[in-house]
Amino acid sequence: MKGLVVLGSTGSIGRQTLDIVRAFPDRFKVVGLAAGTNIELLAKQVEEFHPKMVYFAHGAREVLPPNGWKFTPMEEMVVQPVVNSVMVGTVGREGLLATLAAINARKSVALANKEVIIMAGNIVMSAAQRNGVEILPVDSEPSAMWQCMRGEDKDISRIFLTASGGPFRTRPLSEIDHVTQEEALNHPTWRMGRKITIDSATLMNKGFEVIEANWLFGVSIDRIEVVVHPQSIIHSMVEFADGSVKAQLGPPDMRYPIQLALSYPARWPNPTLPQFNPIEIGKLTFEPLDLRRYPCFKLALDAGRKGGTYPAVLAAADDVAVGLFLAHQVSFGEIPKIVEATLAAHKPIKYPSLEDILEVDAWAREYAGRQVVD
DSSP, rough: EOOOOOOTTTTTHHHHHHHHHHTTTTTEEEEEEESOOOHHHHHHHHHHHHOEEEESSSOOOOGGGSSSEEEOOHHHHSSSTTOOEEEOOOOOOHHHHHHHHHHTTTOEEEEEOOHHHHHHHHHHHHHHHTTTTTTTOOOHHHHHHHHHHHSSSSSSEEEEEEEOOOSSSSSSSHHHTOOHHHHHHSSOOOOOOOOHHHHHHHHHHHHHHHHHHHHHOOOOOOEEEEEEEETTTEEEEEEESSSSSSEEESSOTTTTHHHHHHTTTTTOOOOOOOOOOOHOOOOOBBOOOTTOOOOOHHHHHHHHOTTTTTHHHHHHHHHHHHHHHHHSOTTHHHHHHHHHHHHOOOOOOSSHHHHHHHHHHHHHHHHHTTTTOO
């Protein structure tokens, strides 16, 4: 049995990871759970899985059942000898230090938190190479790229990264700036956490994935093309030097890439997952991406090309701006404006240390938070 730690266990990725554990009770032992503020759900998870290590950012520990667990910081949790695999299902900067700790302890790292790579791609990938650790991507599109590349040489011509286009793909441009929170959270094909759902509506999430693919697979940003694919069935396509193209298809269900990251290098049959049915799906269509509709996507590409500390500022400012939108403090159209203003005010560091990145993250959050217009 694999000793599994789930960081962000009460979030969307964490809950679906535990669904996979339930489907394979003889293959996993949950040894650690880490959550933020949803301590009531964490209490139910602790009662069900009996982990020996538990972390929570806020809440009364008396809520948790007293069944032998120990409060353990995430960075300490992931390095324990009983741990084989770590699912990083946190959001934003949370999980960066724990991810590095797990890599340095040579644990298997399943990475769903793309901001970890966005903020500190060079540091994370250098640590992985130094320790012989393969980062297993969990997000559906990077996982699809990874699957298409397995068994192939590195001579890649292009990567086609698909995007659903979000809930405002056909909305008149004049209306987008003032869409409601309810509309922005109503994604047409995926069911995800609130933050990533908003990032999918702005397409910041797709910009993050381009930067992530650049680090994970060593493919330049200019060779990664994003196309709109409303059905969300083809998750990515990879074109090789001879012109052949491999695509990874499947229902829009995050449990597929989660399970593969946990079972790698094997593939396990799982009857609890929906089956692919091409007849029911019917047509698969593609459209060009309209940059006028998605200013956050362009900001992400620009930051990725500049490199240094720009991507860390991008991730931090976006996290703050989305949080302000979800708190009804700014409009949907103000999200890219806050991010752009923060990037413009940033004094970049070309080759940042981890300490530099953490300082820049703190600065960007403070600056972005001051952009609220009364």
